[in-house]
Amino acid sequence: MRVYNFAAGPSTLPIEVLEEAQRDFLDFAGTGMSVTEISHRDKAYMAIVSEAESLVRELLNVPQDYAVLFVQGGASTQFAAVPLNLMHNGVADYIVTGNFAKKAWQEGRIYGTANKIADSSDKNYTYIPDVKTLDYTVGADYVHITSNNTIFGTRYVQFPECEAPLVADMSSDIFSREIDVSSFGVIYAGAQKNLAPAGVTIVIAKRSLIQQPLDICPTMLKWKVQDENGSLYNTPPAFSIYMACLVLRNLKKKGGVKAINEVNERKAAMLYDFIDNSSLYHNYVEKSCRSIMNVPFVTGSEELDAKFVAEAKKAGLVSLKGHRLVGGMRASIYNAMPEEGVKALIEFMKKFETENR
Numbered sequence: 001m002r003v004y005n006f007a008a009g010p011s012t013l014p015i016e017v018l019e020e021a022q023r024d025f026l027d028f029a030g031t032g033m034s035v036t037e038i039s040h041r042d043k044a045y046m047a048i049v050s051e052a053e054s055l056v057r058e059l060l061n062v063p064q065d066y067a068v069l070f071v072q073g074g075a076s077t078q079f080a081a082v083p084l085n086l087m088h089n090g091v092a093d094y095i096v097t098g099n100f101a102k103k104a105w106q107e108g109r110i111y112g113t114a115n116k117i118a119d120s121s122d123k124n125y126t127y128i129p130d131v132k133t134l135d136y137t138v139g140a141d142y143v144h145i146t147s148n149n150t151i152f153g154t155r156y157v158q159f160p161e162c163e164a165p166l167v168a169d170m171s172s173d174i175f176s177r178e179i180d181v182s183s184f185g186v187i188y189a190g191a192q193k194n195l196a197p198a199g200v201t202i203v204i205a206k207r208s209l210i211q212q213p214l215d216i217c218p219t220m221l222k223w224k225v226q227d228e229n230g231s232l233y234n235t236p237p238a239f240s241i242y243m244a245c246l247v248l249r250n251l252k253k254k255g256g257v258k259a260i261n262e263v264n265e266r267k268a269a270m271l272y273d274f275i276d277n278s279s280l281y282h283n284y285v286e287k288s289c290r291s292i293m294n295v296p297f298v299t300g301s302e303e304l305d306a307k308f309v310a311e312a313k314k315a316g317l318v319s320l321k322g323h324r325l326v327g328g329m330r331a332s333i334y335n336a337m338p339e340e341g342v343k344a345l346i347e348f349m350k351k352f353e354t355e356n357r
């Protein structure tokens with residue numbers, strides 16, 4: 001039986017996509033080979049990479065002067081790639097709103113002066129600092145943010161408007177809501193939250209910014225080189241890119257980012273509403289910054305939280321255990337989580353509340 005999987009990443013994928021991949025697994029595009037066996041230089045496979053790129057461009061309205069790249073190493077490798085491609089003056093600003101944001105900042109410090117211009121750890125990352133009042137460094141090479149904080153369940157509603165190019169880690173909310181790509185210098189995202197199996201990372205970068213990586217930048221991390229080679233500088237994560245292509249086709253069929261954003265808003269509102277009106281469950285995130293992808297909640301008792309996670313699992317609602325830094329529960333409700341899944345979770349929460357009052 002298929003369960004409702006609330007994992008934060010790798011996470012659930014659209015069932016139609018999984019079925020299609022299964023159907024075509026032994027014979028990809030009439031080649032008589034699996035997509036995992038075929039050469040990445042084969043025309044049939046190169047068509048997938050180019051279609052995936054076009055779909056990213058179409059679904060996010062990516063301007064022509066931006067590169068769209070498929071690279072490896074996860075978002076964590078991009079923590080290094082960002083300074084290695086952009087830190088020409090040796091200084092950048094970081095807004096630290098969670099664990100991944102902190103890791104990105106720490107990686108930035110290896111290569112230059114990484115100024116932490118805001119940090120919401122004083123309240124255990126339950127809010128996003130007011131980006132209008134920050135002291136942005138004059139002459140900084142970029143300002144780095146994490147658009148959605150996967151562990152703590154916060155997101156930016158408004159993005160910084162700064163002089164320096166804005167760089168955003170969008171690993172856990174890319175394709176979940178409409179964004180104006182032209183207001184960012186670089187966007188990157190590990191695929192395993194909202195897009196595909198682990199293995200591929202998307203980078204969307206304004207070409208004029210990426211022409212001069214630092215001398216010490218490894219070739220594989222040079223966005224310029226990846227761009228010049230159409231993301232095929234070396235063997236790409238072929239299966240993940242193929243899956244990303246199927247997910248993006250599926251998203252287009254469902255009406256694109258605007259349509260899925262409406263569904264996502266509905267799912268999140270339903271869950272937060274229920275939590276806010278319950279006497280057992282609490283969400284500690286400042287309301288204006290609540291993520292629509294990751295919803296942490298607690299009962300206030302560790303013992304009851306553990307019981308909740310165990311009983312939910314028996315009811316076919318899995319991976320609800322919260323991250324160790326937050327405790328309690330976390331429901332990740334990415335694009336591929338159907339509304340019925342969220343409804344089933346709420347029904348279970350009601351029942352559990354009645355039984356454990």
Ligand SMILES: *Cc1c(COP(=O)(O)O)cnc(C)c1O
Nearest residue numbers: 074075076100150169171172190
């Ligand atoms: C999951 C996640 C990461 C880490 O991604 P990897 O691909 O495992 O390196 C980084 N940033 C955010 C916002 C994430 O959600």
